[in-house]
Amino acid sequence: MTMRLFYEALWLQKAGNSEEEYEDAFWPKPRLSGEPIQVVSVAVADGATDSSFSGIWARQLVRAYSHGNIDPANIKASLSKIQARWARTVNRKPLPWYAEEKLRKGAFSTLLGVTLRDEHHGGSSGTWEALAVGDTCLAHVRGDELVATFPLSSSTQFNNTPFLLCSNPNSNTRLDVEAQFSSGAWETGDSFYLMTDAFAAWFFREVEEGAKPWQILRDVEIDPSVPFRPWIEELRRKNAIRNDDVTLYRIDVS
């Protein structure tokens, strides 16, 4: 027997923006409903609003991580191929002066990648490892307890100027000190939530107020009475969450 996974990404673009303007990214795309699997790498990224072509950059990063093309031991070298692909994609047509100038600065994005391995325990336990640049967060829940968060652990740690992965290698000089790594063990029944910043900040605020937000997260969209998008819109209306692209990637191990 190997581990069986249920995973699914839920997302909603920033209010006032079109779906095409959603600049978060996640991979794998298709949901998984309990299929046996030996190892899986899931990634979520958040392209920065303030740079151009950051949605493309975020999508290229999550795919690369998920396909095993980002070596946590040597991220900078792994990025060079992705950076070249990004440059080929965005340089296809002549651009107006402002787009050229913005392009020179490069695109920026967070990256959170999580890899779960079965480790030959027959599907009942295994290990996970994660890599993070920026403020896209992971929460690991066992039973009714939060057992780990990464790379941030409190709502006060978010700000509007995180260090991000750049498509221009000249802006990644601090990457060696800014990239963060974590690892742990999973057991059958555990859940992992990968969340972009606005949603993660809401999650941490809930925890800080003594709530258990995973009790909602494990049911959202599965329980027809808690559909994801109307729920996020309601949180926005109540100012409980900042208006930003929202992505929740939920992984349940069984």
Added chain:
Amino acid sequence: MAYTAEISRNNPSCFLFLIDQSGSMADNFPGEVPKKKADGVADAINKLLQNLVIRCAKEEGVRDYFYVGVIGYGATVGPSFSGSLAGKELVAVSEIANSPARIEERVKKVDDGAGGLVDQKVKFPIWFEPTANGGTPMCQALGNAKSILQKWMGQHPNSFPSVVIHITDGESTDGDPSQAMNEVKSLSSSDGNVLLFNLHISNNPNAQSTAFPDSSASLPDQYARLLFEGASLLTPTMRNVAGEHGFSLSDGAKCFVLNADLVLVIQALDIGTRASNLR
């Protein structure tokens, strides 16, 4: 909390530049390389407009997070864009992006990523030409700004408060502008009062380049002090961004610079996540 309104296409903000075009702006800055104050002002405003456009640029075009006006004052007072925008009071930032009067090519030193600097050719769009003619009707110009912003804020009552960037050598010829500056600052949206930045261009030989001081003690003359007093306080977010750029500012830091760059103001506007490693 003030100064936290979202700046978006649905809830845009406004930038109004007030530019001194008086005859005294034809004087040179002190220094070995002669440069007219009017040329320095034109460079400053074109750079600010360029930065504003670039901040709003996305792959599909420029998002209208801001509406922008440039009011010149000298022999006359009124809209001062050059080229196809001439005569327009407030225009969407996408219109600014697509309508420079001309585009110059300039050479800029950039970091080569290996600790050195290399020359890079960059496009430098021009919307505003140097002009130096007539008196300095600063009070009239501030009054003009007030009526433009009163109308704007009336139409956008929940917007991030409008930002006025006033660039001058400070020698008003139509009276003490303090009251007129206060009247501009008294305008407000539900998110706070208008922010008035004074950029003082000085050829006083004792003028030291200064940015966002909290006291007028080191300022060289009464013109600088008057503009310091008239300027708004920096918002907490702006102070934080300034901190990230190496400034150490107190709560009393004002929206005032003397012979210094104001591009930081553009960078400090919150229109979404901005990477700390953005060069």
